[in-house]
Amino acid sequence: MAEAATPGSPGPLDSPVSPVDVVDLCADLIRFDTTNHGGGKSEGERPAAEYVAEFLGAHGVSARILEAAPGRSSVVARIPGTDPALPALLVQGHLDVVPADAADWSVPPFSGEVRDGFLWGRGAVDMKDFCAMVLAAVAGGLRPRRDLVLAFVADEEDRGDYGAHWLVERHPELFEGCVASISESGGYSYHVPAADGRTVRLYPVGTAERGTAHLRLTARGRAGHGSRPNDENAVIRLVGALHRISAHRWPVRLTPTVRAFLERTGAALGVPVDLSSGEAVDASVARLGAAGSLVLPTVRNSTTPTMLEAGYKVNVIPSTATAEVDVRVLPGAEDELFEVLDALLGEGVTREFVAHQSPVQAPVDSPWFDAMAAALVAEDPVAVVVPYCMGGGTDAKAFTKLGMACYGFAPLALPEGFPYRAMAHGVDERVPVEGLRFGLRVLKRFLESC
Numbered sequence: 001m002a003e004a005a006t007p008g009s010p011g012p013l014d015s016p017v018s019p020v021d022v023v024d025l026c027a028d029l030i031r032f033d034t035t036n037h038g039g040g041k042s043e044g045e046r047p048a049a050e051y052v053a054e055f056l057g058a059h060g061v062s063a064r065i066l067e068a069a070p071g072r073s074s075v076v077a078r079i080p081g082t083d084p085a086l087p088a089l090l091v092q093g094h095l096d097v098v099p100a101d102a103a104d105w106s107v108p109p110f111s112g113e114v115r116d117g118f119l120w121g122r123g124a125v126d127m128k129d130f131c132a133m134v135l136a137a138v139a140g141g142l143r144p145r146r147d148l149v150l151a152f153v154a155d156e157e158d159r160g161d162y163g164a165h166w167l168v169e170r171h172p173e174l175f176e177g178c179v180a181s182i183s184e185s186g187g188y189s190y191h192v193p194a195a196d197g198r199t200v201r202l203y204p205v206g207t208a209e210r211g212t213a214h215l216r217l218t219a220r221g222r223a224g225h226g227s228r229p230n231d232e233n234a235v236i237r238l239v240g241a242l243h244r245i246s247a248h249r250w251p252v253r254l255t256p257t258v259r260a261f262l263e264r265t266g267a268a269l270g271v272p273v274d275l276s277s278g279e280a281v282d283a284s285v286a287r288l289g290a291a292g293s294l295v296l297p298t299v300r301n302s303t304t305p306t307m308l309e310a311g312y313k314v315n316v317i318p319s320t321a322t323a324e325v326d327v328r329v330l331p332g333a334e335d336e337l338f339e340v341l342d343a344l345l346g347e348g349v350t351r352e353f354v355a356h357q358s359p360v361q362a363p364v365d366s367p368w369f370d371a372m373a374a375a376l377v378a379e380d381p382v383a384v385v386v387p388y389c390m391g392g393g394t395d396a397k398a399f400t401k402l403g404m405a406c407y408g409f410a411p412l413a414l415p416e417g418f419p420y421r422a423m424a425h426g427v428d429e430r431v432p433v434e435g436l437r438f439g440l441r442v443l444k445r446f447l448e449s450c
Helices: 022-030 046-058 128-139 164-170 234-247 256-269 278-287 289-298 334-345 367-379 396-402 433-449
Strands: 036-038 063-069 072-079 088-094 118-120 148-153 178-183 190-193 199-209 211-220 302-310 320-329 349-357 384-390 405-408 430-432
Touching: 022 046, 022 118, 022 128, 022 433, 046 063, 046 072, 046 128, 046 148, 063 164, 072 164, 088 128, 118 433, 128 148, 128 433, 148 164, 164 396, 178 396, 190 289, 199 256, 199 289, 199 367, 199 396, 211 234, 234 302, 234 320, 234 334, 234 349, 256 278, 256 289, 256 384, 278 289, 289 384, 320 334, 334 349, 367 384, 367 405, 367 433, 396 405, 430 433
Parallel strands: 088 148, 088 178, 178 405, 199 384
Antiparallel strands: 063 072, 072 148, 118 430, 190 199, 199 405, 211 320, 211 349, 302 320
């Protein structure tokens, strides 16, 4: 008989929910090198996609492999629910991973090695762990109330042109009836100290994402000799624009997700939270300590210069100079941000989008969020589940175009002090094996109850 959960600890670690070990599944997926180099260059997702499709087929779920380009493969399947009147839920993850330099790693990055209680390898937390949990849930006889659409997609680690965005544009019929979606970057345990000395286990669930706008700035001026005065120097115009942009202090803008995070986290930690002004919000975030670091990037918009290019010879003033700026914008703040940004550019400087994906926001107070929280608390009775706005972005930006409420919910139990946020795209990426099994139980419980 499985050991009962005790207050203050995660639920039982020996409750079988699948005849297939989720750790073995995740290790198998890691061993497929699905490196996405960006710019359309990739090792390809096809072998991993075939593995996923064959696994689903072996467990009674028919799956399709779709390719936006040779080797750039995604898998989509639908599991009928017991109540066809309920709207469907999309469960989506990506099969590609970012590059890994083996010389920097303690283990070969595509070995899928288990060592010291962790499964090591590129993709262990971003996000072949979640893909493995979904497969293991299916193998465990998953019986959902509503239709589930499963999508294992390509190209998330670049722009999604060969994955989620392509599927949404070319095959929207595959997602018919889906009103919500779950995927990466939420539902993991985060240990934070409370005011009374307790350690609280927060589980942030993604209910929003900042939008991404990569901008190219072009300054134009009068070319000339470097030795002569020139008040139309394109380089100086560009540097001036970048200085104004980087020096601008964007005001605090509290979205529903960020407001709820601050209020609920403050209450759980016994820390006073004052949201009456920008200065008060900054002070409240600081008082939250480690928990404040989760919300710090999302109380404001951000505009960060990252690339520069100008000139071809030291004694020649060029007629143009360019820069690229990474812009992250909160839900509901795009019009304001671009109006201010245009005023900061100054004379002779224009902007254009290199990439543009709007912010994502799902309801915080919803049956979906409540069901996620209930599944977590059932396995960890002292869990404190809070909404969370992601500073970056995921494939939710594609699926929200189909009207879905998109949530970040890929549950994991993590040991205290584990540097989870350094794992994605980092060296020695790894996931705790028992935490992965915990995540499977939570996920299966949610999928069968929501």
